[in-house]
Structures are given as structure tokens and as C-alpha cells.
Amino acid sequence: MEKKIEFMLRAIELSKNGLESGKGGPFGCVIVKDGKIIGEGNNQVTSTNDPTAHAEMVAIRNACKNINSFQLEGCEVYTSCEPCPMCLGAIYWARPDKIYFANNRSDAAEIGFDDAFIYDEIEEKIENRQIQMEPLGRMEALEIFKQWKLKTDKIEY
Amino acid sequence: MEKKIEFMLRAIELSKNGLESGKGGPFGCVIVKDGKIIGEGNNQVTSTNDPTAHAEMVAIRNACKNINSFQLEGCEVYTSCEPCPMCLGAIYWARPDKIYFANNRSDAAEIGFDDAFIYDEIEEKIENRQIQMEPLGRMEALEIFKQWKLKTDKIEY
Numbered sequence: 646m647e648k649k650i651e652f653m654l655r656a657i658e659l660s661k662n663g664l665e666s667g668k669g670g671p672f673g674c675v676i677v678k679d680g681k682i683i684g685e686g687n688n689q690v691t692s693t694n695d696p697t698a699h700a701e702m703v704a705i706r707n708a709c710k711n712i713n714s715f716q717l718e719g720c721e722v723y724t725s726c727e728p729c730p731m732c733l734g735a736i737y738w739a740r741p742d743k744i745y746f747a748n749n750r751s752d753a754a755e756i757g758f759d760d761a762f763i764y765d766e767i768e769e770k771i772e773n774r775q776i777q778m779e780p781l782g783r784m785e786a787l788e789i790f791k792q793w794k795l796k797t798d799k800i801e802y
Numbered sequence: 803m804e805k806k807i808e809f810m811l812r813a814i815e816l817s818k819n820g821l822e823s824g825k826g827g828p829f830g831c832v833i834v835k836d837g838k839i840i841g842e843g844n845n846q847v848t849s850t851n852d853p854t855a856h857a858e859m860v861a862i863r864n865a866c867k868n869i870n871s872f873q874l875e876g877c878e879v880y881t882s883c884e885p886c887p888m889c890l891g892a893i894y895w896a897r898p899d900k901i902y903f904a905n906n907r908s909d910a911a912e913i914g915f916d917d918a919f920i921y922d923e924i925e926e927k928i929e930n931r932q933i934q935m936e937p938l939g940r941m942e943a944l945e946i947f948k949q950w951k952l953k954t955d956k957i958e959y
Binding site: 649650653654657660661664667669670671690691694695696697702705706709710713714715716717723725726727729730731732733734735736737738739740741742743744745746747748749752753755756757759762763764766767768771776777778779780781782783785786787789790792793794796798800801802 | 870
């Protein structure tokens with residue numbers, strides 16, 4: 646069996662395990678580097694009271710911990726469903742080389758998940774979003790950004 | 803001092819603490835419910851090797867832990883910078899009532915952070931994104947989604 650299909654089937658297996666054990670939604674993810682799985686995760690939102698514990702987030706955190714890095718350069722993400730905006734954002738911050746996904750955002754909407762809605766909201770202008778967003782305190786906050794710019798021993802990411 | 807300014811100044815203070823102690827980028831966040839802070843966070847990406855450890859994510863996870871819930875209904879998010887797509891996605895999943903933000907995504911780009919780039923990428927069609935995305939295994943994954951739909955004891959979120 647082709648390696649990439651094997652990795653995806655593992656991600657799907659994780660989604661099934663999470664569903665059957667009541668950990669959370671039906672989502673699984675594996676992170677692969679140099680042909681080996683270096684991180685895994687399934688959705689754990691409801692069992693850990695953590696709305697950020699999507700499969701991709703859990704897998705990214707697990708992989709980063711295992712390789713002691715906050716970057717996943719040279720890695721591939723295999724996820725049982727197209728990443729939601731939170732997870733896609735996390736993937737961009739981790740900077741892997743490639744994403745393989747199985748179900749898509751419409752499939753997720755079809756079984757009751759907000760992925761497509763959140764994509765629509767993110768593309769809306771700030772003033773038109775359903776969660777109200779109000780600017781406050783920019784002058785004070787800009788001072789800290791200036792300090793960051795001047796900091797000589799910072800670790801960039 | 804008006805309460806909302808007080809909460810934002812605390813978020814900015816957290817951003818300053820994180821910067822000065824070398825925990826990570828210059829970002830802080832507090833979550834408020836019924837006029838009280840129920841969760842706090844500052845960016846810890848580089849100090850914990852966790853690319854998902856943005857201030858908002860840390861604060862959301864902290865608040866949810868403190869109130870034993872995966873939802874932040876009735877809460878307000880005060881963040882020292884406009885949330886990146888990952889954090890905005892997390893906020894939508896947590897479903898607070900309102901977001902206050904200080905610096906904006908252009909301010910973040912100005913000091914070297916990818917927020918604006920990731921917003922642009924999320925709005926791109928999948929086939930045009932800089933991280934390649936390839937569909938794989940949808941038929942197998944759809945089976946698990948069907949099981950979720952039929953599951954009678956699931957906790958929805």
C-alpha cells in the first residue's frame with residue numbers, strides 16, 4: 646500500500662477511535678516526517694473541556710513536543726477532514742510542507758460542525774462579523790510592539 | 803477607570819510580561835465573565851515549543867479549565883492584538899459574546915508576524931495556497947462521519 650494512503654488510514658482510524666471512546670468529534674490527524682509518524686491526535690474538545698483540542702492541534706502539539714521544536718518544516722499533515730480555520734492557522738504557524746485531507750468542510754457542515762460558517766466569518770469585514778469586535782487601547786499596545794522590535798535577544802517565529 | 807479599559811490594560815501588561823521574561827511574542831489576553839477575569843494568557847510559542855500557544859489560545863484554555871466548560875458563552879475576550887486566523891477560529895469555537903482588540907494585523911505584520919499573510923492564504927482557493935493541500939481518502943473518512951451522525955450519546959459542540 647502506498648505510504649501516503651497508509652498514513653491517511655491511520656488518521657481516519659484515530660477519528661474512529663475518538664468517536665467510539667467518546668473523546669470528542671470524529672476527527673483524527675497524524676504528522677509525518679521522513680516517512681515516519683512523529684505526532685498523532687484525535688479531537689478531545691468535549692472530554693477535556695478545551696475548545697482548541699481539535700485533532701490537528703493535538704497532533705501538532707504532540708509532534709512539536711516529540712521533536713522539541715515549534716516548527717514542523719519538512720513535515721506532512723494527514724488529517725481526516727479539511728482543517729477548520731483555527732487548525733489551518735495553526736498549520737501555517739507550524740509551517741509543514743504539505744497537507745493531505747479526507748472529508749471536506751461541506752462534509753463537516755453536513756454532520757453539524759461550524760467549519761464552513763467560520764470560514765465565511767473570517768472572510769467578512771470585522772464590522773460585519775457575528776461576534777462583535779471593538780478596537781480598544783491601540784496606542785498603549787503599540788508601545789509593547791515597539792519594545793519587541795528593539796529587543797535584541799528575541800526568538801522569532 | 804472604565805472596566806473595559808482596565809481589562810485591556812491587563813492584557814497589554816501580560817504582553818509586556820511575556821516579552822520581558824522571554825516567554826514568546828509580545829501578546830497578552832484576558833477572558834472576562836460577569837465583570838471578572840476568568841482566564842489569562844501570554845504568548846508562549848518559543849518557550850514551550852508549541853506553535854499553538856498564542857496568548858488567546860492560552861487564555862481560552864485557561865478560562866475553560868477554570869469554569870469546566872468548552873464554551874465561553876457570556877464572556878468577553880480582551881486581546882492586545884487582533885486575533886490571527888487560528889485564534890479567531892478558536893474564539894468562534896468557544897463562542898464568547900464579544901472581542902476587544904488593541905493592535906491590528908498590520909501592526910503585527912510591521913513587527914514581523916505572519917497574521918496578515920495567513921488571513922490572505924485562508925481566503926485563497928485551496929489549489930492556490932502556498933502550503934499544498936491534496937484530497938485523499940474521502941470515501942473512507944465519510945464512513946466515520948456517518949457513524950457520528952448515527953451516534954445517539956454524542957456531546958455536540
